[in-house]
Amino acid sequence: MEVEGLRARKKRARLEAFVDATHRLAAEQGLERVTVEAICAEVGVSVRTFFNYFESKDDAVLGMEHWRLDPAVGDRFAAGGPTGHLLTDMQALITSALDHPPLGKERMERAFELAKDHPEVMLRAYTHLQGLTDELGGLVRRRFGDAADESTVALVGTLLLALAHATFVRWDTAGGDGDVQDHLPSVVAELTAIVAPRA
Amino acid sequence: MEVEGLRARKKRARLEAFVDATHRLAAEQGLERVTVEAICAEVGVSVRTFFNYFESKDDAVLGMEHWRLDPAVGDRFAAGGPTGHLLTDMQALITSALDHPPLGKERMERAFELAKDHPEVMLRAYTHLQGLTDELGGLVRRRFGDAADESTVALVGTLLLALAHATFVRWDTAGGDGDVQDHLPSVVAELTAIVAPRA
DNA sequence: TGAATTATTGCAGAGCGTGCAGAGTTGTCC
DNA sequence: GGACAACTCTGCACGCTCTGCAATAATTCA
Known part of the structure; x- marks a missing residue:
């Protein structure tokens, strides 16, 4: 289990894509105007998938899942x-x-x-x-x-x-x-x- | 303007009614099961009125509008x-x-x-x-x-x-x-x- | 009492978030 | 490579929160 499988790599890439898309849209039009739908359109996935990654819209801004201590x-x-x-x-x-x-x-x-x-x-x-x-x-x-x-x-x-x-x-x-x-x-x-x- | 008018008294009474109804329902069935609709049914007013008093459902739990310092x-x-x-x-x-x-x-x-x-x-x-x-x-x-x-x-x-x-x-x-x-x-x-x- | 102010209400609608079930991918084991 | 298990994505229906708007009702004040 040293190297991440394709699955884990895709997951991480998509997570970052969500976060980056959110930041980009927020910079363009202000966070209050950014809808989950817009984020998903930007990334190219369904809205339902968004909520498989994040519990809330705000979490996509933060992009922090579990910030563990060393x-x-x-x-x-x-x-x-x-x-x-x-x-x-x-x-x-x-x-x-x-x-x-x-x-x-x-x-x-x-x-x-x-x-x-x-x-x-x-x-x-x-x-x-x-x-x-x-x-x-x-x-x-x-x-x-x-x-x-x-x-x-x-x-x-x-x-x-x-x-x-x-x-x-x-x-x-x-x-x-x-x-x-x-x-x-x-x-x-x-x-x-x-x-x-x-x- | 020493004594509160009927208007102000009613407003305060209704505010307290909202808060108390929320607390009562939360005690009975748990806060997560309490909907704004249920609170309003308890108080006997429309849902729209609720949001004339509070910005969010959680505010009805707290009942604090502006907590000013002396x-x-x-x-x-x-x-x-x-x-x-x-x-x-x-x-x-x-x-x-x-x-x-x-x-x-x-x-x-x-x-x-x-x-x-x-x-x-x-x-x-x-x-x-x-x-x-x-x-x-x-x-x-x-x-x-x-x-x-x-x-x-x-x-x-x-x-x-x-x-x-x-x-x-x-x-x-x-x-x-x-x-x-x-x-x-x-x-x-x-x-x-x-x-x-x-x- | 009549006019101005303020509160209440219904309605329509946007947006968030969830459960479910089917279809598509990836991982594993032989 | 093939078969089966495990995971992921997706659409759909739905409930809930919250807002804007315009009509109606209640209070206030003159």
């Missing part, structure tokens, strides 16, 4: 690493995730540009990342054992989403140059300044 | 108060907001119970609170003047939502006793512990 990075986090300081270790998690977008950096960035102006899409992204948060919840429980009650887990998860979102915003206001995750440290610094202004 | 509290925040410590002053803002739910405490709590199990509803709540975040953005700019760049504003807003959400979760895991905002301090304490474990 298991090695997750294990290190669960074991209390890499540094032992929770906030720092959360950064490692986010950086790792932003480093491996399922469909490539360009599509992720285009998706964010669209999500910026379309709350439904941004919220849909939150839903997807919520899955990642659940995965994170497991890691937090492994890391803290019985010391972790549910609301701690929830807080860490929400905080992680907030950091990721703020990082995107900062990357965007900085002109969209370089990698998104490069802006994470300054966001964390700012958070620290807000929470504990004088250490 | 202007006096907002002004004090913008002026750098009440304590001068940003995180503490954010708490004052959240407490004030949670203290004055537009349709009463009971409905807010029932709405949260439903939102807990229904991501779309929770996300819809985020959308509404986003408006509050925009209002907060204005306050943050007034508070910091030119020192506040856009990503700072975004981070504070997102952090505020995260705190409010985590507070609800904690209130819920604590059994739903007392006021929601009573659990905010412990959430903030936990956040502080995460960000700056040893001061």
